[in-house]
Amino acid sequence: LSLYSSPACETKYVENPQTQLEEGVSRLRQIMEPYTAWCQVQRFYVTSESALCSDFFSEGFDFLQNPPAGFYPRLGVIGFAGIVGLFLARGSKIKKLVYPAGLMGISASMYYPQQTISVAKVAGTHLYDWSLQGYIAVESLWKDN
Numbered sequence: 001l002s003l004y005s006s007p008a009c010e011t012k013y014v015e016n017p018q019t020q021l022e023e024g025v026s027r028l029r030q031i032m033e034p035y036t037a038w039c040q041v042q043r044f045y046v047t048s049e050s051a052l053c054s055d056f057f058s059e060g061f062d063f064l065q066n067p068p069a070g071f072y073p074r075l076g077v078i079g080f081a082g083i084v085g086l087f088l089a090r091g092s093k094i095k096k097l098v099y100p101a102g103l104m105g106i107s108a109s110m111y112y113p114q115q116t117i118s119v120a121k122v123a124g125t126h127l128y129d130w131s132l133q134g135y136i137a138v139e140s141l142w143k144d145n
Helices: 020-065 072-089 093-111 113-144
Strands: none
Touching: 072 093, 093 113
8 A cells, every 4th residue: 555645647748939049059050060060071081181190200200210321411412402402593483492392302313213213203194194184175175166
């Protein structure tokens, strides 16, 4: 026997009506949902890229802590070639870009010929692809006119 009386089982859930503020926030969230999803995807890419970047810099730091023999003199010559290029590039802004990069590239190619050849092959392939795309674009414009 129960000592207490049992309550009546007539409970009913009543939802409170939404206020204007709640409706506005709901609409704003529905409108912004595609943009927030895009930002979450971009955040994933940025975090993965930052992990790769941190690995790259940690490997570079380890390399500079234990460099191979003759690395710093080679680096000095390549850097000096860049400074000479800046000195020789008086006048236009194009010279200030081309001369230091060219002289540094030439001096780096003297010390690292195998890497220079592999970079030149990749750059040549990309240059050929770009020139072919440009040729196709010009040809299509020529035919349209």
